[in-house]
Amino acid sequence: MISRRTLLLSGASTLAIAMAGPAIAQARTDFKVAWSIYVGWMPWGYAADAGIVKKWADKYGLTIEVTQFNDYVESINQYTAGAYDAVTVTNMDALSIPSAGGVDTTAVIVGDFSAGNDAVFLKGAGTLADLAGRKVNLVEFSVSHYLLARALDSVGLSEMDVSVVNTADPDMVGAFQTSDVSAMVTWNPMVAEINGLPDATKVFDSSQIPGEIIDLMVASTASLAENPDFGRALAGIWYETAALMVSDTPEGAEARAAMGAASGTDQAGFEAQMAATKLFDQAAAAVAFTTSPDLSATMNLVRAFLFDKGLLGVGAPSADVIGIELPDGTVLGDAANVKLRFTADYMQMAADGAL
Numbered sequence: 001m002i003s004r005r006t007l008l009l010s011g012a013s014t015l016a017i018a019m020a021g022p023a024i025a026q027a028r029t030d031f032k033v034a035w036s037i038y039v040g041w042m043p044w045g046y047a048a049d050a051g052i053v054k055k056w057a058d059k060y061g062l063t064i065e066v067t068q069f070n071d072y073v074e075s076i077n078q079y080t081a082g083a084y085d086a087v088t089v090t091n092m093d094a095l096s097i098p099s100a101g102g103v104d105t106t107a108v109i110v111g112d113f114s115a116g117n118d119a120v121f122l123k124g125a126g127t128l129a130d131l132a133g134r135k136v137n138l139v140e141f142s143v144s145h146y147l148l149a150r151a152l153d154s155v156g157l158s159e160m161d162v163s164v165v166n167t168a169d170p171d172m173v174g175a176f177q178t179s180d181v182s183a184m185v186t187w188n189p190m191v192a193e194i195n196g197l198p199d200a201t202k203v204f205d206s207s208q209i210p211g212e213i214i215d216l217m218v219a220s221t222a223s224l225a226e227n228p229d230f231g232r233a234l235a236g237i238w239y240e241t242a243a244l245m246v247s248d249t250p251e252g253a254e255a256r257a258a259m260g261a262a263s264g265t266d267q268a269g270f271e272a273q274m275a276a277t278k279l280f281d282q283a284a285a286a287v288a289f290t291t292s293p294d295l296s297a298t299m300n301l302v303r304a305f306l307f308d309k310g311l312l313g314v315g316a317p318s319a320d321v322i323g324i325e326l327p328d329g330t331v332l333g334d335a336a337n338v339k340l341r342f343t344a345d346y347m348q349m350a351a352d353g354a355l
Helices: 001-018 044-048 052-059 072-080 092-099 145-153 169-175 191-193 221-226 231-244 250-264 267-275 282-291 295-306 345-351
Strands: 030-036 064-068 084-092 105-114 116-124 134-138 163-166 181-187 200-205 214-220 278-279 323-325 338-342
Touching: 001 295, 030 044, 030 072, 044 052, 044 064, 044 250, 052 231, 064 072, 064 221, 064 231, 072 084, 072 092, 084 092, 092 105, 092 145, 092 214, 092 231, 092 295, 092 338, 105 221, 105 231, 105 282, 105 345, 116 134, 116 145, 116 191, 134 145, 134 169, 145 181, 145 295, 169 181, 169 191, 181 191, 191 200, 191 267, 214 221, 214 231, 221 231, 231 278, 250 267, 267 278, 278 345, 282 295, 282 345
Parallel strands: 030 064, 030 084, 105 338, 134 163, 134 181, 323 338
Antiparallel strands: 084 214, 105 214, 105 278, 116 181, 116 200
């Protein structure tokens, strides 16, 4: 229903603009962005509080409203329902929720990839192989589920050897401390909290699958088409804030302290999370990563996992059912049904100083 409604509205909008003519057609100027707590997404909340969002919105004559969600999945659901124009999301969840739901989505900013921020824990001593026969608490069908599958495969196990228990991300730390939980997969800041508990043993993390869990700012392709300056503003916001975030200055330390406090830790705790993150604070590095052949290999792994879980749509005949367009125009899957697009255009503008 969402995809049908989107197509109808898009067609009506196109017709109205064609009838009115370019002289009186006006670009949309109001946009809404959703984000949730995670080390690589904290810059968006800080940028809103520090006036950086307004600065870049004003530059392009836009109004950009930035809203924090405590529940990550709910933020994606709200974006998918059309309540928001953009959302912070992983590469896998962008494909499995909005794209699989028919919402044509473009990755505007490749902000980082997890290099230890996502982890598998046992309660008590043991190794990864000791997951066999246990219940594993995680956010079902999220990157945690993907990490579990990759971890199990590395020791010759499969998901058939464990029992997955769906658990909301705000409940993770409390749940780990109950007698019912013996294993868990989650992401920071929960990873840092659980890792500090006396009975927690980390047995696998995302540094062992580098570049596979990618953190993005995505926007609806329709919103970008209605006003490409929205994408330019997002790029400007990200790179100004990320530069401040990593700077060895009093202002940088202040920003990291503020982001730490907002995520439930302090400056030192936040900097520890940053150390487990490959942050793309430099636009040129983000462009190189996004245009690398490795992205295609990663998305092939991701879409295969999602198809196996039945998350590419009811009755999907194969992992090819949804098209994924890469920056060079190559499409993985159905070129007639592209719903997830990776572009380096806005990041390249930042790299060229053209924002």
